[in-house]
Every structure is written in C-alpha cells, then in structure tokens.
Amino acid sequence: MNLNPQILIIEDEKNIAMYIASILRGASYRSEFATSGICGLNLAASLCPDLILLDLGLPDIYGFEIIEKIKSSSDIPIIVISARTKESDKVKALDMGADDYITKPFGSGELLARIRACLRHHQKTTRSCTVYKHLNFTIDTDKRLVLLNEEPVHLTQIEYKLLCLLSENAGKVMTYSSIIEKIWGPFMDDNNQILRVNMANIRRKIEENPAQPVHVFTEIGVGYRMAENDAG
Amino acid sequence: MNLNPQILIIEDEKNIAMYIASILRGASYRSEFATSGICGLNLAASLCPDLILLDLGLPDIYGFEIIEKIKSSSDIPIIVISARTKESDKVKALDMGADDYITKPFGSGELLARIRACLRHHQKTTRSCTVYKHLNFTIDTDKRLVLLNEEPVHLTQIEYKLLCLLSENAGKVMTYSSIIEKIWGPFMDDNNQILRVNMANIRRKIEENPAQPVHVFTEIGVGYRMAENDAG
DNA sequence: ATTTGTCGTTAAAATATTGTTAAGATTTTC
C-alpha cells in the first residue's frame, strides 16, 4: 500500500501556511509545516517529503540558500511560492534548482496542477519498484522489511536508511560525505566515525563474514559501494 | 561534441515566433518554427527537439491535443506559452502533460530560466556518459569503477586519479610536473620518484606485460602518454 | 667504452584509514 504524497510547507506566515495546508488536505496530500528555514531544512532531511513548497521570504535563512542546500543533498522537487514578482527573483530561484515558481496570489487549482506536474515529472526519475533484490537478501521499501535468506532481519532506522541509499545507488561508489549528508542532513559534520559504526552493524547483520563482505564494499579514502546485482 | 539544445517553437503568430526565436538565439539555443499544429507535430517527430515551446491558440488543432499527442509518443519537455490566464486552462495543460505554463506577456529572463530548469530536469533522466574506453579496460567515472577484461580492478585513490587524468588527456604527453601538480597539488615538490612508483603499480595492474606497456607509454625526460584509443 | 642521468622495481618505514569494541547519552517502549 502506498501512502499519499507528503508535502513539506516552508512558510513563516502561519495563516498562509494553514491556507495552503487546507488546499493540500482537500486533495488528500499529507502535509507538514516548517515556520523557519533551519526548521525546514531539518524536516526536509528527516521526513524526505515528496515535494517542498517554499516561501522565499523567510526570517532566518536567505530563501535561495535553502534551495541550494536541499538540492545539494537530495532530489526533492521544490516549488517556490513568493510574493516577489520581480523577474530576477524567478530567474535566480529557478537557476538555483527550484522546479517551479508561483507568484502570490495564486489559485488553488493552479497550485495543485503544478504540484501534480512536478510529482509526475519526478516519478519518472525515481524508479517505481519498491523492492531491491540482492544475492541473498531483499529490501521491500513498501513494507520496510529486509529479508536475509527469507528470514526477516531487524535494522535500526539509520541502518535501514543507509542500506536503502546504497541499494538505490548499487554499483557506484557513494562518498562518505554524500552519504552523511543524505542520512544525517546538511548540518552534520563530515566525521565518518558514526558511519563506520553503522556500517559495521549492518555488515554484522547481513554479511556472512563481515571481514570479507560480499554486499557492501569499501573504497578506501572514498566511500562505500553496494554490489551491483539485480537491484531494482 | 555536443550541439546546443534545439528548441521547437509552435506558434501561429509570426511576429511572436520571431521574437521568441531572437531570445533563444541570444542564449545560443538552436530553434525551429512551426506555424500550425499539424506542422508542429510533424516537426516534433522528425526533429526530436530537446524542448518545445507551444502556444495554445493555434488555428488548426486544439492546443491540448498537441500536448497529448507529443507526450504519448515521446518524452520531450513542453512549455506552454499562452495569453489565456484562466486557471482552468493552466490546470488542463499541466494535467495533460505540459511541464510548465507561462502567461503572456513574459520576460525573456523568465522564459530562459524556465527553459533551463526544464532542460536540467530532463537531463537527469538521460544521464551523461562518463566512461573512458580503452583496448581492454574501461573507466566508469560515475561508478568509480575500472574494468579490465570485464573484471573489476582495484586501484588506490592516487592510482585511480592518475589513470583518469591520463585518460582525459589520452594521446598527448603529460609532463611529470603537470601530473604531479594535478594530483598532489601545487605545493608538492617536483620529485617524480613517487610518480614512478605509482605508475609501476598501475602498470602491474592493467598491463599484460608491465615492461612493454600498451596503454601508458613513457616519453623519457618528459612525461607519460596514454594511448589514444576511443577514449571519451 | 665510460660516464651520466633517467626510469622501473622492490622493500621497508611512515602515515592514514577503516573496523571493532565498549562506554556514556539519548530516545523509545512498556
């Protein structure tokens, strides 16, 4: 069963946020708020929403920075909602990586249509299959279940995210810093000690012999790579 | 060599079409016209442009039909340009598959920014090729993987960087000092002992007979040169 | 032919990175 798409609203004016949320609810999207930029960035990292609606006029962080940070660590589509009609703002936001730009006031129909277009567009890039198959284990992201030799294995939140991330990118090396950014968010420092510990825990759970892994290899000085089997 | 993106303009009013074309030319896009819907559909099929700018108010075919037809047979991004500001039109066009909707009058900056966003978005699906191919080995820089006779070869960080650098410049001699500068940075002293060791290690890994290399040749007194195969 | 200098090779020393364990800190669960 797939949940309805989750949308994160980053907007400092409560009443506008509430208004948007009600529109989204009417279209049966799940929505979350953030009333500041920092808060928004953290929520974006922890929730991994399907889409972000971003107001540019935030109190703490310069709106364009948020676009940059989110896009550097993820692929989440961003629709900018702004009172600024100046062309230079639109250009800047779009070039920073925003996927669309709507100026206030806007109609609920247009907002929803643009959200649909954005989500549709994005789905083409993200594979629809929710099961990663490997040599002797599978990940079912739909059920959040990992089976090792048909037997369920318990993974903690972080371990699970990490395994999924590597599965998604099976075959190619993911650098330590990119992994850390994707799992712990953009404010985590680049110390990969914590990553090493988690990888050790994962290997203890899914590798026959953790000292000679067959699933996740380490490229010394660079990062980790998951074996490219029939993942996907 | 990659040509600049080609953009198809489907617009019945000549002067508007010319205006758009001049904007595109200014940003060094290649552009083509179609002044009717039928004509546009044919050109879309034969040219396979990178993007389509579509005016909704065409004489022959109902504009929405064009969106539907193009999208059903291809993945070309479509930006609708229209004088209609009615929300229902926007919603309909976007839901039909259009990727963006701009209302006239629009600024050239916004148009170009939206085109960039659209192209960028679309490129993600068709990822660029990052593979260097040589006689019996390949380097996949996306996966950071070196295959020798289809078998993965392990290279250390320096070895890998070095091999990539030479591949990038296949066919031409790279001087020792330029190599050292690129790999160890500008503060490394010009002693190429360390480079010799690394080259020996690389040759042991990728050359059949390291004493008679076929991939990386040394130009005595000057530097190293990688054989110019179909690298790229 | 001898000298000079460059290059390839090997091995050992120095350095850096990674895996592992265990002990607090924090959160979640009951």
Add this chain to the structure above:
DNA sequence: GAAAATCTTAACAATATTTTAACGACAAAT
C-alpha cells in the same frame, strides 16, 4: 519511571595506502 533499544562518541587494533630510500637496467651523452 524503569528498562530496553538506539544513537553517539572515544579509544584502539588491524589494515591499506603513501612515501621514502636503495639499486639495477637502460638510454643518451661525452
């Protein structure tokens, strides 16, 4: 609120990489 699980941090051993040094083979120069 206590117990369990999880997350984080620190220390240390194991391992891999990078650097340095020494030396023989070979080519160019005298």
